[in-house]
C-alpha cells in the first residue's frame with residue numbers, strides 16, 4: 001500500500017493549489033479523511049468497504065446539491081477519492097464494491113534494472129480480490145515517507161504561522 005504520508009501529502013498539496021483562501025481551514029481540518037479508507041482493515045474488507053467509487057461520488061453529489069456546505073463536501077470527496085485512486089495504482093481496489101468484487105488496478109512504473117536498463121510497466125484492468133488484500137499489512141510509513149511528511153508538514157506550519165501573524 002502507499003504509505004500514509006503519500007496519502008496525506010498528495011491531496012493536501014492538490015487542494016492547497018486549487019482551493020480558495022476562505023476554504024483553506026477546511027483543507028487542513030478535513031486532512032485526516034485522507035487516511036479514513038484504511039480503517040476498513042478492521043472490518044476485514046480492506047480495499048473494499050471504504051475503497052470504492054461510491055463514497056466519494058455521494059460526497060461530491062451532496063457538495064453539488066448543497067450551497068452552504070459545498071466546499072466541505074467537495075474537499076471531503078477529494079480526500080477519499082485520492083486515497084482510492086492512489087491505492088488503485090498500488091495493487092488495486094474493489095472499486096465497485098459491493099456490486100462487483102474485482103479489483104480495479106493500474107500498474108504504471110519506471111524501474112532501473114541491475115544491468116542499467118530502464119524498465120517501463122503499464123497495465124490496467126481487474127484482478128481477483130485475493131485474501132492477501134484483506135488486511136492492510138505493511139508499512140504505515142517507511143523512512144522516506146516519514147522524511148517527506150516532516151518536510152511538507154513543516155512548510156504547512158510555516159504557512160499557518162504566517163497567516164496567523166497577518167490577521
Ligand SMILES: [Zn+2]
Nearest residue numbers: 001037038087
Ligand atoms: Zn488504502
